[in-house]
Amino acid sequence: MSGNKIRIKFEEIVSAILLFIMASVAFINVLSRKFLHFSFAFTEEITVHFFVWLTVLGIAIAFEKGAHLGMVTVYNKLSKNIKKIAALISAIISTLLFLIVNYYALREIYMDITIFHMESEALRIPEWIYTIGIPIFSVFIFKNIYKGLKIELKKIEEGGAK
Numbered sequence: 001m002s003g004n005k006i007r008i009k010f011e012e013i014v015s016a017i018l019l020f021i022m023a024s025v026a027f028i029n030v031l032s033r034k035f036l037h038f039s040f041a042f043t044e045e046i047t048v049h050f051f052v053w054l055t056v057l058g059i060a061i062a063f064e065k066g067a068h069l070g071m072v073t074v075y076n077k078l079s080k081n082i083k084k085i086a087a088l089i090s091a092i093i094s095t096l097l098f099l100i101v102n103y104y105a106l107r108e109i110y111m112d113i114t115i116f117h118m119e120s121e122a123l124r125i126p127e128w129i130y131t132i133g134i135p136i137f138s139v140f141i142f143k144n145i146y147k148g149l150k151i152e153l154k155k156i157e158e159g160g161a162k
Contacts, residue, residue: 009061010140011057011060011061011137011140011144012061014057014137015054015057015058015061018050018053018054018057019054021046021050022046022047022050022051022054025043025046025047026043026047028040028043029043029044041121041122042122042123044122045120045121045122045123046123049120049130049133052130052133052134053133053134053137056133056134056137056138056140056141057137057140059141060137060138060140060141060143060144061140061144063094063141063144063145063147063148064144064147064148064151065148066148066151066152070090080156080157080159083156084153084156087149087152087153087156088149090149091145091146091148091149094145095142095145098138098141098142098145101134101138102134102135102138105131105132105134105135105138106135108128108131109128109131109132109135112126112127112128112131113126113128
């Protein structure tokens with residue numbers, strides 16, 4: 001491999017680990033139901049919560065790669081300056097959206113810790129432990145919104161936007 005470096009990012013590694021754990025736990029539960037006629041209740045709890053975390057990480061990865069849906073037909077017809085403004089507005093709206101998501105996630109965490117003391121059904125883990133993955137992994141979303149914006153502005157400047 002001359003010159004081509006494969007860079008694996010932290011969010012990609014964590015995503016792969018979460019997906020592996022989810023698939024393994026689900027597979028073990030399927031085998032258990034088939035052969036032991038017994039279902040592990042905790043498997044659904046783990047897979048559902050890890051799926052949320054995986055979704056947040058997937059959003060972060062998509063922002064960096066510019067893989068989100070867009071109105072490409074309209075966007076490609078815009079002038080360079082309008083494309084820059086559209087990219088900036090898109091990044092600002094995306095940031096605001098995830099700030100709102102994080103506000104509500106942090107609010108739920110606070111209420112779970114101080115008022116409700118909610119625990120998960122199967123494993124009896126405090127619910128806030130599952131919820132805290134949203135703001136933690138959102139750090140990668142914010143980082144990649146910025147990184148994706150930089151990449152998009154560079155493409156626009158070079159004349160090869162999407």
